[in-house]
Amino acid sequence: GQQVQQSPTSLVLQEGENAELQCNFSTSLNSMQWFYQRPGGSLISVFYNPSGTKQSGRLTSTTVIKERRSSLHISSSQITDSGTYLCAILNNAGAKLTFGGGTRLTVRP
Amino acid sequence: EAAVTQSPRNKVAVTGGKVTLSCNQTNNHNNMYWYRQDTGHGLRLIHYSYGAGSTEKGDIPDGYKASRPSQENFSLILELATPSQTSVYFCASGDAHREGDTQYFGPGTRLLVL
Secondary structure (H helix, E strand, O other), X not given: OOOEEEEOOXXXXXXXOOEEEEEEEOOOOOEEEEEEEOOOOXXXXXXXXXXXXXXXXXXXXXXXXXOOEEEEEEOOOOHHHOEEEXXXXXXXXXXXXXXXXXEEEEEEO | OOOXXXXXXXXXXXXXXXXEEEEEEOOOOOEEEEEEEEOXXXXXXXXXXXXXXXXXXXXXXXXXXEEOXXXXXXXXXXXOOOHHHOEEEEEEEEOOOOOOOOEEEOOOEEEEEO
16 A cells, blocks of 8 residues: 555645645654655755654644654745645665655645 | 756657666765656656665666666666656655755656657
8 A cells, every 4th residue: 555645635725825734654764754846846855854843934844753644834825835745754674765646736826 | 055967858769769867966975766756656766776886676666777887877777668658757866874864856857758
């Protein structure tokens, strides 16, 4: 079965609204990472967050290992936040990342 | 700033033809990776490498070979391309054993197999 699942698969917001993206994983992990991908672009690391809560500007990531989940909160969304957000786990077996299917976020004016 | 480059950026190939995708990194990272991205599947790992001369199978290696001739270069080879290999391919480098480190991705290669 799929090891990393993200929800929702897509999300449309009005500018200024908040977003909560979820990532659930079914295997043990060494780390949890969130990536941002601009439409048609490459991936950029947003958070390396193996546990607990981290904040960077309007973005907050919370990982709860016991519950096998991580979330990415975007506050006061902006049009430039539009894109795909992917979570990925680095498992205990080695240096490989396993990605979720991503959440496609569209922020409208 | 980490730098991963890929070539070509776009490629059209014919079924049965040979395709080589190249990746270069200037980060001096030990690990390099090849992924493909398809709608609904996120990124899936094809092959990876722990250093020059090493290649390892990822989650979907069938139909692909990899070559790591040096620390900087990692190639993905499609000996007999098929339409099902039409996708966007990403190369990445990283040193995952270092806490806080991540993978740095190249710009991607769009491959169309006709």
